[in-house]
Amino acid sequence: MPGDARPKKKTIRMIPQARTPAHEQDPTERACNFDEVNLGYLVEDAQLEAERCLMCPEQPCVAGCPVGIAIPDFIQRITARDYRGAYDVITATNLLPAVCGRVCPQETQCEGSCTVGDTLEPVAIGRLERWVGDLAIRERWSNVPYIQPSGFKVGIVGSGPAGMACAADMAKAGCEVTVFEAFHEPGGVLKYGIPDFRLPNKVVDAEISKLEALGIRFECNTLVGRLFTIEQMVEEMGFHAVFVGTGAGYPSFMGIPGESLNGVLSANELLTRCNLMHAREFPDYDTPLQPGQRVVVIGAGNTAMDALRVSRRLGAESVRCLYRRSRAEAPARAEELHHAEEEGIEFHWLASPVELLDDGKRNVCAVRCIRMTLGEPDASGRRRPVPEAGSEFEIEADMVVYAIGTNANPIIGQTSKLKLDPRGYIATDASLATSIPGVFAGGDIVTGAATVIEAMGAGRRAARAMKAFLGLRDTDHLYGDAAAEPRSRMFGIDRAERGFARVRVPR
Amino acid sequence: MNQARVAGYEVVARQDFSDVTFLLEVQHPQLARAARPGQFVIIMASEHGERIPLTIADYDCARGTVTLVIQAVGKTTREMQRDCRVGTRLVALVGPMGVPSHIGQARKVLCVGGGLGVAPVYPQARGYKESGAYVIGILGFRNRELMFWEDKFRATCDELIVCTDDGSAGIKGLVTEGIRLAITQHRDIDECVAIGPPVMMKGCAEATRSSGIRTIVSLNPVMVDGTGMCGGCRVKVGETVRFACVDGPDFDGHLVDFDDLMFRLQRYRATELAATERFNESCRMRNLTAQPVVAE
Numbered sequence: 001m002p003g004d005a006r007p008k009k010k011t012i013r014m015i016p017q018a019r020t021p022a023h024e025q026d027p028t029e030r031a032c033n034f035d036e037v038n039l040g041y042l043v044e045d046a047q048l049e050a051e052r053c054l055m056c057p058e059q060p061c062v063a064g065c066p067v068g069i070a071i072p073d074f075i076q077r078i079t080a081r082d083y084r085g086a087y088d089v090i091t092a093t094n095l096l097p098a099v100c101g102r103v104c105p106q107e108t109q110c111e112g113s114c115t116v117g118d119t120l121e122p123v124a125i126g127r128l129e130r131w132v133g134d135l136a137i138r139e140r141w142s143n144v145p146y147i148q149p150s151g152f153k154v155g156i157v158g159s160g161p162a163g164m165a166c167a168a169d170m171a172k173a174g175c176e177v178t179v180f181e182a183f184h185e186p187g188g189v190l191k192y193g194i195p196d197f198r199l200p201n202k203v204v205d206a207e208i209s210k211l212e213a214l215g216i217r218f219e220c221n222t223l224v225g226r227l228f229t230i231e232q233m234v235e236e237m238g239f240h241a242v243f244v245g246t247g248a249g250y251p252s253f254m255g256i257p258g259e260s261l262n263g264v265l266s267a268n269e270l271l272t273r274c275n276l277m278h279a280r281e282f283p284d285y286d287t288p289l290q291p292g293q294r295v296v297v298i299g300a301g302n303t304a305m306d307a308l309r310v311s312r313r314l315g316a317e318s319v320r321c322l323y324r325r326s327r328a329e330a331p332a333r334a335e336e337l338h339h340a341e342e343e344g345i346e347f348h349w350l351a352s353p354v355e356l357l358d359d360g361k362r363n364v365c366a367v368r369c370i371r372m373t374l375g376e377p378d379a380s381g382r383r384r385p386v387p388e389a390g391s392e393f394e395i396e397a398d399m400v401v402y403a404i405g406t407n408a409n410p411i412i413g414q415t416s417k418l419k420l421d422p423r424g425y426i427a428t429d430a431s432l433a434t435s436i437p438g439v440f441a442g443g444d445i446v447t448g449a450a451t452v453i454e455a456m457g458a459g460r461r462a463a464r465a466m467k468a469f470l471g472l473r474d475t476d477h478l479y480g481d482a483a484a485e486p487r488s489r490m491f492g493i494d495r496a497e498r499g500f501a502r503v504r505v506p507r
Numbered sequence: 508m509n510q511a512r513v514a515g516y517e518v519v520a521r522q523d524f525s526d527v528t529f530l531l532e533v534q535h536p537q538l539a540r541a542a543r544p545g546q547f548v549i550i551m552a553s554e555h556g557e558r559i560p561l562t563i564a565d566y567d568c569a570r571g572t573v574t575l576v577i578q579a580v581g582k583t584t585r586e587m588q589r590d591c592r593v594g595t596r597l598v599a600l601v602g603p604m605g606v607p608s609h610i611g612q613a614r615k616v617l618c619v620g621g622g623l624g625v626a627p628v629y630p631q632a633r634g635y636k637e638s639g640a641y642v643i644g645i646l647g648f649r650n651r652e653l654m655f656w657e658d659k660f661r662a663t664c665d666e667l668i669v670c671t672d673d674g675s676a677g678i679k680g681l682v683t684e685g686i687r688l689a690i691t692q693h694r695d696i697d698e699c700v701a702i703g704p705p706v707m708m709k710g711c712a713e714a715t716r717s718s719g720i721r722t723i724v725s726l727n728p729v730m731v732d733g734t735g736m737c738g739g740c741r742v743k744v745g746e747t748v749r750f751a752c753v754d755g756p757d758f759d760g761h762l763v764d765f766d767d768l769m770f771r772l773q774r775y776r777a778t779e780l781a782a783t784e785r786f787n788e789s790c791r792m793r794n795l796t797a798q799p800v801v802a803e
Contacts, residue, residue, distance in 0.1 A: 182601060182732070182733075182734050183601075183732065184551055184558075184598065184599040184601070192732075192736075220599075221599050221600060221601040222601070223601055223602060223603075223604060223733075223734060226541065226546075226602065226603050226604060227537060227538060227541050227601075227602070227603070228537070228541065247736075249734065249735050249736040250735045250736065250738070250750070250753075251736070251737070251738040253738070253741075253748065255748075259748070260741065260743060260748070260767050260770075260771060262770065262771065262773065262774045263774075265737075265738070265739065266737060266738040266739075268736050268737050268738060269731060269737035269738055269739045272731050272732060272736070272737055273731060277557065277558070277731065278555070282778065282782075283781070283782055283785055284555060285555045285556075285557075286553075286555060286556050286557040286582060286583055286782065287557040287558070287731075288557070288775040288778035288779055288782065289775070289778070290774070290775055290777060290778055362770040362773075409734065409735050409736070409753075410735060410753050410754070411734060411735065411753055414606065414753070
């Protein structure tokens with residue numbers, strides 16, 4: 001364990017007290033372009049911030065990470081200027097550091113449980129991870145382990161974060177992996193949803209090319225369920241196991257009057273047109289988008305922040321956010337909310353729309369809202385918003401964007417016999433196995449809308465179960481701790497593998 | 508990146524029906540096997556193109572092709588009319604999308620196609636014929652010059668009524684005239700399938716409402732992904748809001764709010780007009796530069 005080589009124990013007084021700020025584009029300047037807002041760290045910033053880690057023995061950050069990255073370990077390697085080593089530590093558990101460093105809600109995960117955070121601002125783990133990920137892209141590092149072909153074929157439905165994570169683990173376990181994507185480009189929500197100023201599509205492409213280096217094939221323009229079914233994949237197409245990670249998709253509306261007026265759309269539609277289809281570069285790209293001048297976005301999650309900030313960059317005069325609870329309850333990442341405020345987005349907390357008004361030509365012209373107050377906590381633990389009688393008011397708007405969440409995408413349910421839960425999501429057991437043997441599912445299509453890293457965590461959990469199903473050795477276990485725990489081995493064989501039997505033999 | 512993305516989908520046949528309407532047959536054996544009547548595809552003609560939904564007009568498992576009939580009305584479709592020749596490739600082709608039409612136990616069926624809708628109603632007519640129904644085809648065109656596939660329908664339908672606005676072929680009048688004629692001649696029609704422009708489908712639904720004939724229409728609203736993700740294609744059906752791409756595209760014509768659909772089809776009108784205008788301009792420029800250059 002590198003612990004033996006550690007210098008004397010650091011204390012909270014010894015470390016740099018202030019968190020190292022990331023370089024950012026100026027708010028007024030960036031509100032007019034789609035370039036990345038957070039420019040990240042330079043090497044000296046990373047060095048300084050890495051100093052702030054106490055290397056505490058409890059390592060609460062590792063427990064706080066949905067995929068369990070060995071965070072102190074990679075930070076220590078940054079301090080030791082062993083950057084390649086830091087990358088190796090991260091990629092042992094997370095293949096997409098450049099993505100996760102940008103989009104994870106670190107404040108509720110690793111950084112939220114950081115020991116330094118008890119007294120000072122927590123270590124900027126996300127920024128450090130991103131710095132390592134970006135360096136790896138620049139230096140063209142990739143970790144392609146020796147892969148022993150297992151002879152198994154694995155099909156992955158959906159090329160978003162859940163599918164990518166599952167694909168990577170299965171490819172490392174020697175499976176021949178094919179990822180199917182309905183869009184014309186792989187990446188799922190990372191491409192169509194998250195805008196370039198937060199996660200540039202070229203970063204996503206760079207990470208995807210690393211997956212291709214593992215031998216994973218991406219097949220786009222393939223709508224699984226309709227072009228062929230999950231059952232056909234298992235029974236006819238020779239896939240020994242299938243993972244379904246199709247995401248939640250299907251956007252929700254509120255069912256209030258005026259929702260079919262022109263100028264009213266889902267955040268998914270706005271973002272897909274703008275990000276994946278490049279409508280912002282119209283007429284160089286053909287996809288149209290009629291940008292609003294007075295935009296109202298309903299909701300205060302990450303998708304809402306993206307919609308607000310995209311609208312601002314498309315040149316709207318005013319961009320307003322309506323949320324029925326207060327700022328404290330807003331589900332968006334702290335950084336996104338902060339960036340949106342800096343860019344001049346107006347927030348109307350404790351207000352909810354009741355009707356969208358028609359200008360007489362079937363275009364939306366205003367939102368009628370009602371003030372809310374917070375009552376008793378509801379099932380989610382957040383205080384329930386209660387409408388205040390007689391407090392209606394109107395906000396002018398020529399574009400209204402719904403970002404209030406999504407429902408389950410119905411296609412897989414329509415076309416397969418997979419058991420669904422009462423809300424229409426795929427029902428799975430704890431190991432993410434579905435009702436069809438060999439078919440696993442994870443990410444938003446199982447849990448409902450969540451985060452990128454949670455979807456990746458689910459993809460990896462499903463991969464573990466899939467390996468057990470196929471009778472493959474658990475490669476995490478095999479390669480992960482060999483040197484660390486010699487005593488767990490007998491005659492060079494991992495104790496966890498005792499009684500291990502390969503249950504299926506490929507042709 | 509992957510094969511399909513680089514290679515695209517090859518156009519193997521093209522037929523021009525008129526100045527604005529043309530047919531493309533595209534190679535995609537897997538899609539040809541999976542397609543069912545009533546489904547649609549989304550295509551991208553070029554790297555910078557938009558995704559546009561097109562109803563599948565026919566499919567041939569043996570040849571491994573799907574047939575699309577396209578009307579050159581906007582920038583993308585006019586560009587396709589100019590550029591999609593045999594041997595060229597579509598950048599993206601995905602499908603079949605939507606819930607296939609339910610070809611039930613109906614014994615006598617009207618299959619009504621208006622204009623471009625004549626193409627996608629063909630697989631339905633054939634499907635009903637194969638299920639043993641008595642099929643009455645009703646096709647509407649503006650005039651004789653715009654007519655296509657009359658022979659294909661004659662070979663499939665038990666009866667065929669052609670309607671033209673100017674009376675240059677068949678009976679003079681809209682398809683609704685044809686429907687009235689058929690209803691007076693046949694008292695036992697179980698079902699009507701109508702595909703065409705929204706105003707035509709609205710007319711058909713009105714024409715069959717009083718006789719209580721179940722009327723299925725196929726809606727083609729603005730959509731981006733076609734997989735239920737963007738919600739751009741939401742339509743009002745009775746009291747509910749449905750997504751045409753995954754809940755449809757077939758709906759009960761007597762319940763669809765066609766006025767809402769027609770307004771929603773205008774959503775990107777201004778931008779679309781600008782794009783078409785710019786395209787026309789670039790075509791003129793292209794023609795100008797194609798002239799021999801006299802002197803420098």
